[in-house]
Amino acid sequence: MALTASALPRPPDDRLRDKLRTARLAQGEKMAAIVSLRDAATLRLAMLRDELLPIAGASAEARGFIDLALVPGDPARLWIDMVSYVVMAPSPRIYRLQRDTLDGHEVVHETADLAEMTEAVINHIAHRMIERQHHLVLSLPQPAVMPGTPRWWLVLAGLGGFAAGASLVWLAIRF
Numbered sequence: 001m002a003l004t005a006s007a008l009p010r011p012p013d014d015r016l017r018d019k020l021r022t023a024r025l026a027q028g029e030k031m032a033a034i035v036s037l038r039d040a041a042t043l044r045l046a047m048l049r050d051e052l053l054p055i056a057g058a059s060a061e062a063r064g065f066i067d068l069a070l071v072p073g074d075p076a077r078l079w080i081d082m083v084s085y086v087v088m089a090p091s092p093r094i095y096r097l098q099r100d101t102l103d104g105h106e107v108v109h110e111t112a113d114l115a116e117m118t119e120a121v122i123n124h125i126a127h128r129m130i131e132r133q134h135h136l137v138l139s140l141p142q143p144a145v146m147p148g149t150p151r152w153w154l155v156l157a158g159l160g161g162f163a164a165g166a167s168l169v170w171l172a173i174r175f
Contacts, residue, residue, distance in 0.1 A: 038074065041088035044114075045070055045078040048086060048095065051118045056125070065129060080121060081128055084108070097121060 049068050056066040069079045078086040083100045090096075095117040097108040109120035 038072075038076065041092045042070070042072050042076040044088055044092075044095070045076055045086060047114060048117060048121070049078055051114065052121060055118075055122055061129065062125065065132060066125060080125065084124060084128065086117065086121065097124060099124075 049070055052066075052068055056062045056068055065081060067079045067081055071077045071079060075087045075089060080086065080097075084097065085100075086095055086097050088095065094110060094112050095114070096110045097117065097120055099106045099108050108124055109117065111117050111120070
């Protein structure tokens with residue numbers, strides 16, 4: 001039996017293997033670029049944190065309130081306090097100060113300049129500390145006496161309570 005050209009084994013076609021190799025290399029370069037962008041964003045946030053650390057450490061009140069925790073991830077975040085943080089968005093060169101609210105995220109400030117963002121964060125910290133002090137004052141127990149009540153009225157009420165208590169004790173002993 002004679003073998004025809006179609007019946008002969010074909011040499012393997014290397015075109016698909018070459019295309020797969022090219023695609024894998026391109027994917028690897030893309031992943032390397034993404035990783036380097038993430039690393040760049042984390043480094044920029046670390047620079048901002050380094051600018052803010054001496055300022056936050058100078059105030060005893062700020063030390064108990066400010067976190068300045070750099071959390072790597074996608075996206076990397078520099079947490080300022082429990083609800084405020086800085087991310088590199090919408091591009092890896094732009095600092096964005098955001099605040100979590102009940103309705104989502106509120107963009108407080110956005111800039112590409114490190115010094116400008118440092119000032120914006122310091123300003124934000126000052127306002128948040130004032131808000132905190134205001135909430136602490138409002139949460140303190142209020143005195144039972146209404147402002148403007150004369151003190152003699154309080155003394156009279158105290159003496160009346162003492163007299164009533166003494167009368168009840170006298171009656172309990174007597175009967």
